[in-house]
Amino acid sequence: MKPEIPEDIILLLLDDNLTPEQEEHLKNWLEDDPENKRAFVRAINIDYCLHDHFKSSGALDTMLAESGDETEPVNEQPNRSRRGHKKRNFRTRRTRSNTIRYLVLNLAAVAALVIIVHWYNVKEIRLTRDAVSPVVAELQGDIMLIAKDGERTLRPGERIRPGNVLTTREGEHAVLKYPDGTSLDVQPSTTATFNPGVVEKGTGKLVQLKTGALLADVAPQPKGKPFLMSSEFAMATVVGTRLEWSTDEKISRLSVTKGIVDLRCFLTGITLRVPAGKYAEAGPGITPALHDIEGMGKAIDVTPADTSTDIPFIEDNWILTDNYSESLKKVEKARDNYQCTATLGKTGLIFKGINTEKEWIAAEAKSRKTWDLSRPLRVTVEYEEPEFPKGRGNLAIRLLPSGLGNTSSPQVAVMHGRDLTGKTNFTVTGNNIQTVLYNEIIQKAMTPKPQHTLVMTVDRKKIVVSVDDKKLVDAVHGVKLGPVVIGVDAGLRASKGELKAHVISVKAEELKATRLK
């Protein structure tokens, strides 16, 4: 006679509550008939799928909750259950631990996991559940986040989960902050996988760069747990420094501006110690060596201008575009509430926009005249206090290598903006590629005034920005030599009401340069 299985025996099994008699009963039942095994497997699989289903729900809840609380601390210490594993805190944050577990299981995490194994040939890689994850401190553009639950647009304040993949396109970037103060600027046209929860014994944070560039300002890391930044060709081991890590399909490059970083080249097996002011490359056919970063540490002082050029607002001087076509596709149905324009008027550049959707939209104007940073360039922009509706919006003045939409290098952007908190502020960012020496994000409260004057001076080694005669940035940095375009753009996100921005004048001046000793 075929033994009957009690209907709750699966749950008893999963609860670790089977008596020896019940174990024997279940064992006999399983061995008695292949169909019993199939029934057992179905039951276990449903149980597993239910775990997975509720993890997914928990992850979504958490994401939604976090998107509405951008300043909430992200780190937490796990409770331990009597089984020796984490137990959820039912009253407060159980979905957070659920979320970590959920995302750790996703494919990207596993893919990253095997990559680490490949590179390190480690014997044992384990998941550290209390590893920290970075939070989105700033973002520009509709940056794609790939997680287990699919693709979607990255949100401000969102935590980057283990295994998440960020992909930026041209003109987009995101600044991520770790709880220890480490800052990571994900540059345009970059794809990176974040695996802070997947660690080798004795290691800490990890970012795998597939293509593009990361600018990192790494806080001192715990002893034995460096910040690892990897690519196909090499691995940088960072214990606290400032650097750029970039890669494409042929070459990876590490440029160090502060501190010392160990670079392990996979193809040669050589490890280089890269000090500040040096860069090293890794890739097929490349002999590992240290190179000087051009211009590092040598600032140029600027003297009064010897040329001055107003850039009048006429069609010959300015190109007007919108860059929201991609975003528009996502919210085609809401087109009536989704537009942003730039027009050339007698009184200057006028931006108008309305956007009740969560996608960023922007209208852009760029000057046809290009400038060469072989001489210092000073740009003076006068504009009226923008009218930002409720939501997020900004008016940005940028220096770009080849026009708006291509912010790969060098970019210096000053943004007069308003975020979801209703605060009006100024954000200044600067970065470049190849020889990245500068990456500062300075955000300051902005005093509303009828009219503002922005002055931005940039050469290959230094940037100075002031607004209304108040100096916001005065920093040594590096910018790749080459033509630069001046651009102005205004953007909106999730805004109720209309953006109105009026740029009265734009003037560019080439300056004499005096090299400092």
Added chain:
Amino acid sequence: MDQQERFTRCWTQVQPTVASFIHSLISDYHAAEDALQDVAVVLYRKFDTYDESRPFVAWALGIARYEVMQRRRKYARSFIAHHSDLIESIAETYSEMSSELSQHRKYLGDCMKKLSDQQRASLKMRYEEGLRSEEISARVGSSAGAVRTMLNRIRNTLQQCIQHRMIEQEGGI
């Protein structure tokens, strides 16, 4: 396609089945997650020994079985993990049913919608809050046996719903 890509592609397809199999041997869900990660590492490291003429799922389940047995002191709480013959036969069953099992996840969400609020609340306590039957019973004021019976019925309901969906949508399993 390099080895890493090939492995990732294969692993994507079988990971839910391997995870469920490990879950059958390690009742604690979070310990099962740990074991799954370890198994994934071992699979990748041994991927160059994988004979592509064989089903990947069978190979992966074989290694998962071996790894769990090797580490049973560390992981295994289910008595099944201490019976190698039983593990082997269950692994074979998983391998045979891999395509069917992958469909469970697909239809579970829809079938969950057919549950009553009370049933969903029970599942939430069990799977989201991680409560055992005894803990749920204390909260709802019934016996642990009654809770297990209720959860089992819900699971059966879901299973039947999923089976019907599979037949309706895909002409059977």
